[in-house]
Amino acid sequence: MRHDSGDCCPRTGSGRTAGRRTLRAVWSQRAVVDYGLARRATLTSLLGSGPITREDACDAHPYLLRAARHHGEASTSECPVCRDEQLRLVHYVYGDELGAYEGRVKAPAELAEMAHEHGEFRVYVVEVCLGCAWNHLVQSFVLGTGAGSDVGRPVRRGAGRRERTTGPAPR
Numbered sequence: 001m002r003h004d005s006g007d008c009c010p011r012t013g014s015g016r017t018a019g020r021r022t023l024r025a026v027w028s029q030r031a032v033v034d035y036g037l038a039r040r041a042t043l044t045s046l047l048g049s050g051p052i053t054r055e056d057a058c059d060a061h062p063y064l065l066r067a068a069r070h071h072g073e074a075s076t077s078e079c080p081v082c083r084d085e086q087l088r089l090v091h092y093v094y095g096d097e098l099g100a101y102e103g104r105v106k107a108p109a110e111l112a113e114m115a116h117e118h119g120e121f122r123v124y125v126v127e128v129c130l131g132c133a134w135n136h137l138v139q140s141f142v143l144g145t146g147a148g149s150d151v152g153r154p155v156r157r158g159a160g161r162r163e164r165t166t167g168p169a170p171r
């Protein structure tokens, strides 16, 4: 039994390649909320003389660090605090139709699949530094086919969603 013949498709068992082009059609981010201002305010306070300490801001939960390491998307930005590591982006999904998957961490490839399978759900993007444990909510957006819409409304900052990853950060 040979299991490594170089001739066959390298993506053994994935079977996802066929749908990739159609997935692109639903991979449109809607109702985007940007948390850049809150992020900048936190950093200004942290790196300046504000009340936010490094303990406050660099407090990523071990679960979040693990998610960032194993399911996070590498980013090209370096950590604004320690400037020692490239940030990783962790995607959390929320939506009534997700059922047991609500609040889970999803890799970008999984998000693309979900966008094809569900009407609407919201994705929260958290940047994480594996070096110093800096973490902050950076963006959220809605994905999905658009069928049955009630998540499409923009969510206001700090609207009481379960943002267990960021704790007190965005304000």
Ligand SMILES: [Zn+2]
Pocket: 079, 080, 081, 082, 083, 084, 085, 129, 130, 131, 132, 133, 134
């Ligand atoms: Zn860092």
